[in-house]
Amino acid sequence: MNKDFAGKVAFVTGAASGIGEAVARQLAERGAKVVVADLKMDAAEKVVAAIKASGGEAAAVSVDVGQADQVDSAVQFAVDTFGRLDVAVNNAGIGGKAAALGDYSLDDWHKVIDVNLHxxxxxxxxxxxxxxxxxxxxxxxxxxxxxxxxxxSAPAYVAAKHGVVGMTKAAAIDYAQKNIRVTAVGPGFIETPLLGANMSEEAMSGLKSLHPIGRLGKPDEVAAMTLFLLSDAASNITGSYHLVDGGYAAQ
Known part of the structure; x- marks a missing residue:
């Protein structure tokens, strides 16, 4: 097993399920000490238990990423627990309600922007x-x-994710000469239990058809790209946006 993250400390938000969990597990498998940060502490602790059972090192911390003070405390927890911070994945997010822009409530707008952008x-x-x-x-x-x-029907989500890409580029330029690389990953629709539970078979078939590859992506596939970008193998990559989308954006 490749242990290229040995000795490194990782902080992953939204790490109790889906893509975040896959990232946390893969980082631990490759030697990182992982802080599993999530709003759902019980679920985060289960991920930590699974990592430890496989011989890895991890700790859980509860965080509402829409609250700046809680984020500060969670990152400090990572430093206090493992001594430093080397890699981070800002994965936590929500879909938000579906509605055209003119019908989108201010409360729903602010919630999505807070969690996905701020x-x-x-x-x-x-x-x-x-x-x-x-x-x-x-x-x-x-x-x-x-x-x-x-x-x-996704004005807030689309606006937030466009903002994440732009903020990634700005931060990458600011810190390029300070040995901090910043990149973004753009998953297509990803196969998760939550997505499947809320869709009919017909709707799921239609969603798959939007991807030229003919299927939804898997969390481990997104995690694989994420770990490459975090690794030293990507040492000359910063400020860029990498799709894992089965050809969705190529159409």
Whole structure:
């Protein structure tokens, strides 16, 4: 097993399920000490238990990423627990309600923007401060295919993910000469239990058909790209946006 993250400390938000869990598990498998950060502490602790059962090192922390003070505390927890911060994945997010822009409520707008956009700013601000103290690091922000594409009835989500891509580029330029790389990943629609539970068979078939590859992506496939970008193998890659979308955005 490749242990290229041995000795490194990783902080992953939204890590109790889906893509975040896959990222946390793969990082631990490759030697990282992983902080599993999530709003759902019980689920986060289960991920930590699974990592430890496989011989890895991990700790769980509860965080509402829409609250800057909680994000600061969670990143400090990572530093206090494992001594430093080397890599971070800002993955936590929500879909939000489906409605055309003119019908979108202000409360729903602010909730999606807080969790999907503001949280990435809060997280990077705290992560970068920690990384600068130990010579640098690498950050991956989880965007979406909707970081460059539009989608009906999702104005807040699309706006937030476009913002994540732009913020990634700005931060990458700011810290390129300080040994901190910042990139973004754009998953297509990903196969998760939550997605399947809320869709009819017909709707799921229609969603799959939007992807030229003919299927939804898997969390482990997104995690694989994420780990590459975090690794030293991507040492000359920063400020860029990488799709894992089965050809969705190529159409």
């Amino acid at each position: 949280s990435v700013f809060y997280s990077m601000k705290a992560e970068i401060a920690a990384m600068l103290k130990t010579g640098g690091g690498s950050i991956v922000n989880m965007a979406s295919i909707l970081g460059t594409n539009g989608f009906a």
